[in-house]
Every structure is written in C-alpha cells, then in structure tokens.
Amino acid sequence: MSRGLFAWVSTLLQVWLLLPLAAIVYASVATDAVPVFPPTGITLHWYAAAYDVGSFRRGLEISLIVACLSTVLAMPVGLTAALALARWQSPWRAPIETALMAPIFVPGLVIGIALMMAVAASGLDIGFGRLILGHTLMIFPYIARTTYASLAVQDASLEEAARTMGAGEFRIVWSVQLPLARPGIVAGTIFAFIMSFDDVPVALFLADARTTTLPLAVLSYLEYNFDPAVAAVSAAQVIFTFFAAVLLERLFGLKRLWGAGNG
C-alpha cells in the first residue's frame, strides 16, 4: 500500500471511530427528542434533564466515591509493585511484568465474573467494599505499569550516587526514585481513575441495588427510556475523558501506557 493511500485509510478509520462520539455530542445539544438533521435548535436542556434523573445523580455520586477510593487503594499497591519490578533482579520479573498486563488483555467480563465468584466463595458480605476492592484490583496495574516505565528509564548512577552519599534504600526510593517517577505516577493514577469511573463489565457483577454506578444507571435507564438525556450524560463523560486524556498525553505520553518498560 502506498504511503498516500495508507494516510487516507487511516484518516477514514479514525473518523469512523470518532463519528459515534460526535453523534452523541450532537444529540445531546439538539432540541429534538429524536435526533433529526438539521436540528430544530440548539439547547442545553437535556443536560438539565439528565441532572433531574435521580438515578444518574446517585450513580455519579457512587461512581466518584468508588473511583476515588479504589484509586487511593490502588496507588500504594501499584507503586510497591513497580518498585519491586524495578529494583528486583530476578528471573520472575518478566512473568510478573506480563501478569500486570492482564487487565489490558483479559476481557472485563471475565474479570467481573472471576471477582464475583471469589467474593461469593469468601462468604464475606462487605457490600460497597466489594466493588471498591474489585476496582482496586482491576486498576492498580495501570499505576504499576506507568510507574515502572518511569523507574526503568532512570539513570542507575543516580541510585549509586545516593548510595555513596550514605543514603539507605528507603531514602533512595523516597527522595530520588519516586520523585523522578512522578509523571508516570500521576499519569497512571489519572488513567486508573478513568478506568474505574467508566467501568461497566466489572461493576455489572459486583454492584448491587445500593451501589449502582453511573454507567450502570445509564444502562438501566436505557431499558425503558430513549431520550437525549442519556446522550447528555454520555457526552459529559466523553468530554471529561477527553480532557483527562489530554492531561495524560501532556504529562506522560499515552503511548508509554502500552509499551513495555522501555517508554
């Protein structure tokens, strides 16, 4: 395939991928209850309507709580995992690194079912806690990977220099390695937060009537209603995610989320 053709095809594909998002944003600001073209008018009415839906408000609250708490929990787990990978010379390092990719290539449904069965088998009734724990487990690898990628490219002589200056391991980690890995840590944390906030498949299996997250509320609303309020909620999420992605790219470069520790 020639270079010019390739550019055209890839542009078309990207437009194709982004079209539904554009359609959602379009539907959310058009006056009409059923999308028509051209729109009869432009309005923010549907955003207000969405805000009036009680399950959306409650869902947003729950999603934010779950995303915040599971990110806070995932952070120490992810950081320690990354530090272990970066500092531990062992043949187990490569397999563990691969295992940390699991949430990226194991379907969310599988993770959801597995977590549900594990929680059921444990016999623990921890209500809200199980969704938070499930999300923690699902998102900590993102923090671990970006942090590890940042640690892996650090000049080893920094660590050695600190050592000759009398620094112990804890001080080396705390005063040298982690501060320098900050872009990776922040990027991973933002990404982890989004993964939790947007999640459907895992929440589907771990949530109950009291813990219906926003994406689940949207799903159940759609079963009985079809109006642009849903589009408004989705558009809001798209816009939120878009700005988070811009922030991520600024801080870290999205590519390094997926690359091996060579970013």
Added chain:
Amino acid sequence: MAELVLDCITKRYGGTAVVDALSLSLPSGKLLTLLGPSGCGKSTTLRIIAGLTPADSGRVHLGGRDVTALKARARNVGMVFQSLALFPHMSAADNIAFPLRVEGVSGRDRDRRVGKALDLVRMGGFARRYPDQLSGGQRQRVALARAIISNPGVLLLDEPFSALDRRLRDEMQEELRSLVGRLGITTVFVTHDQEEAIRLSDLVAVMRAGRIEQLAGPRVVYNAPRTPFVADFMGSVNFVEAEIANLAGDQVTVRLGQSAFAVPRPTDLDGAPDLGVLINVRPERVTLADTPPAAGPALAGTVTNRVFDGAFVTYTVRLSERPERSWIIRRLSSEGPATASDAVWLTWPADATQVMVSHANRSSNSR
C-alpha cells in the same frame, strides 16, 4: 600514612579477570590516576573502592580501616560519576545538601556548609538553579561540591571531564587540582586520557588487562616508561631491538647496530649480556642529521613523511636496518628544515634511552 590500600583485589566477570590481583597504596592527600584504555579495569577498580561493586577477593583499606565488608553507604567516600548523576529534581543547593540531610545535619548548620561548598567551587550565585539550567562546567562543579561536602576519606572520580570540550576540560582539571590540593583530600581519578593523567596526578597507575603495568610519578611514567605498553600509551612510539653488551653496577651498555652507549640501569633489568632488549626514545628527544654522530646512539633512516602542525614538524622516518619499524620525530618548526635530503641519521642523548626487556607477551603494537 597510606589513606587507601588495595590488597590483591581480583574481580572476574564470567571467567575473565577484569581486575587481576591488583595491589596499590596511596599516601594521604595524594592524587592517583588510574590510566588505561577502555576495558583495562580502571572503572571497576574505582567501583570496588567505592563499594558499589564487590571484589571476588582481596581487601580494601580506607584510612587504616578494613572496609572490605562495608557497603558503599558506610564507606564515607565522595564520588563523581561519568554522568555526574546530579539529581535533576533538586536545585544545585539541594543536590549539595543531600549528603548532609542523610547525615542528619540540621537547618542552619547545613545551609552554612552548603554555602561554603558552593563558594569553594565558585558557584555562589547558582544555588537555586536546577541541573538542566546549568552549563556543563557548572554541573561539574556542583557534582564536585556534592562529593566533598561531607569530608570523605577519599574522593573518587570516574572520567568526569570526558564529555567536556577541550578548553573547559583544561579549566576543570586546573580547578580540581587546586581544590584537592587546598583540601588535602586523597583522590583517585580514572581516565583514558594520558595528558589529563599527567597534568593532574601525583601518581599515575597505567593499567592493562586488570593489572598495573607501572605505578610512578607522572614525569617518570612519561619519560621512563617501564614496558612497551606504557611507552606506547604515553605516546612514545619509537621502538627498536637492541642488545645488552654489558651489565655493570648501575650502568648498562647497549649495543645498537654500529653504536654502543651506556645508560643508567633500570631496577628491573637483570640477566646475561647479549640479552635481547627493546629500546624506546620519546619523539621530542631525537634529532635529525645528515651525517652520523661521532659518538652515542645512532640509527640510519629515510624520511617518508613530514607534517607541519604549527609549533612542531613531525617527521616519519623508516629505519634502514629494520624497515618494518618507523620512528616519529617531533622537532620545533622554528628550527627550520632538519636535513637536506631524505636519507638521515637519527641521534639522541644516551640518557634519553629507555631499555625494556622484550618479552614476547610484552611486545606491543609498536610502529
């Protein structure tokens, strides 16, 4: 008193000895250069002194204490890395304060010492700058200040100036020299640059394949290299085979073609007369003449190349007796043309002759 003693240090990587039964002793306050080509084990030796690489066998003594078992953090060494290893997220002052923070030196005392160290390396106005806001030479100074702030027993430097351009390098060498002299810190400096070694050092250890070939003052290493390798590495490339005619007391008589001459006997030279030796003469000690000298060392040759490079003219002369060997002769260009024709006689003061045993395993890539 010896501040640093290495006793039979050996380090192997996969069967190859990178450092091979190396011993040395460095008096307090002296600056020693480990000089050698890449892969000769000089950096590994430095890392073993710092405690960053464990030796397979042998002992390291610092300040009269056996520190072999101590980790790097407990050895009280100051080290400047090739990459400098400044912490990019800390200002110059914070970099220099790091060892003091680790020690637990508190607020005002720490600020005072950091300020003093900054002044010592003439960086007083740059305390708040971050490493990426500093020039190459300024970064060197910060790294140096950081390495000496906690009064280390030895200061170790691993080719710190190799990335600098020539003028800056000369300047930093001068500054290091005077700083170390003023503070009286025992220093080990690693480099592959013989000029740098000569300018900086009280002692030069020329290393090859994990061993020290010669350990002496810079003048001695330069003017009286003990092995063909050292001679060659110090830029003294003129070798020719000769014979020992007579060994008497502290004199040795060398026979070279038609000429015979006496030179001071090197301490490591013994054995029978008629022993085959290699002699070496520095390029700047040789003179060119149209006729053979009345006495003293002489070799006939043919000029094959002349290069004028400003202050000097460099001649390449192929020896008539041994056409496989060519000598390099450097003369001041202000002397004018040395000879009328290309057929010349080479001669030099007898005491400029270095006599070396020409062991097969010592014969180097002499030109």
